[in-house]
Amino acid sequence: QVQLVESGGGLVQAGGSLRLSCAASGMTFGGYAMGWFRTAPGKEREFVTAISPSGQRKNYADSVKGRFTISRDNAKNTVYLQMDSLKPEDTAVYYCAAESSALWQIRSFDDYWGQGTQVTVSS
Numbered sequence: 001q002v003q004l005v006e007s008g009g010g011l012v013q014a015g016g017s018l019r020l021s022c023a024a025s026g027m028t029f030g031g032y033a034m035g036w037f038r039t040a041p042g043k044e045r046e047f048v049t050a051i052s053p054s055g056q057r058k059n060y061a062d063s064v065k066g067r068f069t070i071s072r073d074n075a076k077n078t079v080y081l082q083m084d085s086l087k088p089e090d091t092a093v094y095y096c097a098a099e100s101s102a103l104w105q106i107r108s109f110d111d112y113w114g115q116g117t118q119v120t121v122s123s
Contacts, residue, residue: 033099035099051070
């Protein structure tokens with residue numbers, strides 16, 4: 001069956017960096033756009049960033065633009081989220097998601113979701 005497994009979360013001080021990974025299995029990875037979302041305590045899930053199946057197109061939430069970078073390695077079935085200049089408000093559980101349709105372009109991901117990884121940024 002399809003699995004998306006996130007890793008790389010942890011505790012970091014404000015201004016620091018973390019790199020999240022999401023390893024996919026059981027799917028034709030190159031046929032899916034991949035996205036990262038996050039859920040902060042007491043808040044609804046929000047879109048962070050997404051990347052097209054080929055990796056050529058990316059989009060970012062305004063709150064992370066210029067600080068976060070999404071990338072993917074289709075040979076390794078893995079998508080990455082490089083997070084720099086982290087702020088306490090970035091504290092959340094981060095989820096990766098996969099979408100096979102063009103809906104990813106409007107930030108809609110329905111196909112597969114991972115279990116999430118906790119990111120905590122201390123001030």
